[in-house]
Amino acid sequence: MARTTQHHHPLAVAQPLYWRIAAQLLEELHAGTIPPGRRLPGERRLAEHFGVSRETVRQALEVLRRDGLVATDRRGTHAALPGLAAHSPASLTFPVGARSGDPRTVDRATVTWETPPPEHAAALGPAGHRPTLVHRYESAAADGGGRRTAITSFSAVALAEVEELARYRDRAAGTAGVQLWRVYDWMRSAGLTLHHRDTISRPADTGSVRVTRRVRDQHGRLLELTDLRVDARQDALVYEFTLPAAG
Incomplete structure (x- = not known):
C-alpha cells in the first residue's frame, strides 16, 4: 500500500x-x-x-x-465491499466446468451435512464414514438440454482450514439455494496451494462425460472430491494443475 x-x-x-x-x-x-x-x-x-x-x-x-x-x-x-473479488489467471469459479456459457442457463445449488456418497467416502479415508459438507449443483438450458450435475464432498481438512466454508455447516439444510463460487479464493486466502487432478471419461452406453476431480493442498491432503456429469461426448482425458496460495 x-x-x-x-x-x-x-x-x-x-x-x-x-x-x-x-x-x-x-x-x-x-x-x-x-x-x-x-x-x-x-x-x-x-x-x-x-x-x-x-x-x-x-x-x-x-x-x-x-x-x-x-x-x-x-x-x-x-x-468485504459488495462485488466480486478481483479475478486473476489463478482464479476459478466453483464448481469448475459445471457452468455453461449460455446466459439462459438455469442453475441450482444446495449444501447438506451428511455422510458422503460411497465412492467419496472411500477416497476420504477413515473420516469418510462421518458426515461432512456435501454440495450439489445442477444446471440446464432453458429447453432442458445441456444438463450438468455435480456433487462435491469436502474433507474434514477443508472445513478445519477454511473458516468461510465451515460456516455453512449450520446452513446445510439442503433446501435454500447456496452458491459457493468463491470457495477456491477462500482456500487460497487460507494459505492453501491447490493441486487439481481431473479425470475425464465417458461412461459406457451414455451420452455424457464424467469428470472426477480431486483437489489437494501443498501437503497432499485431500480437500475436495467432485463428481461432475455433463451431457456431451468426449474421449477420456486426464489433466493436472496447481493454484498457488494467495500472497
Whole structure:
C-alpha cells in the first residue's frame, strides 16, 4: 500500500481521528488497493501506513466492521465491499466446468451435512464414514438440454482450514439455494496451494462425460472430491494443475 498523507483528504477537522482513518482506508478499498475478500495488512503495518497509533487503527477498523465493509476472522481482517473479488489467471469459479456459457442457463445449488456418497467416502479415508459438507449443483438450458450435475464432498481438512466454508455447516439444510463460487479464493486466502487432478471419461452406453476431480493442498491432503456429469461426448482425458496460495 502506498503511504497516505492525511491532509490530502478533505475531511472535517471536527471528526475524530479514527473516523478520518476509516474514511481514508475506505477510499483505498474502493480504489481496489485491497480487492474484496483479500486480507488487510496487520494493525501495526496500517498504523505505520497512516502515521497513527495501533489503537486508532483498531477503532477505524471497528467503524468499517460495524458497516459490514470489512470482516474479521481467525486469519485476520478482510475487505468485504459488495462485488466480486478481483479475478486473476489463478482464479476459478466453483464448481469448475459445471457452468455453461449460455446466459439462459438455469442453475441450482444446495449444501447438506451428511455422510458422503460411497465412492467419496472411500477416497476420504477413515473420516469418510462421518458426515461432512456435501454440495450439489445442477444446471440446464432453458429447453432442458445441456444438463450438468455435480456433487462435491469436502474433507474434514477443508472445513478445519477454511473458516468461510465451515460456516455453512449450520446452513446445510439442503433446501435454500447456496452458491459457493468463491470457495477456491477462500482456500487460497487460507494459505492453501491447490493441486487439481481431473479425470475425464465417458461412461459406457451414455451420452455424457464424467469428470472426477480431486483437489489437494501443498501437503497432499485431500480437500475436495467432485463428481461432475455433463451431457456431451468426449474421449477420456486426464489433466493436472496447481493454484498457488494467495500472497
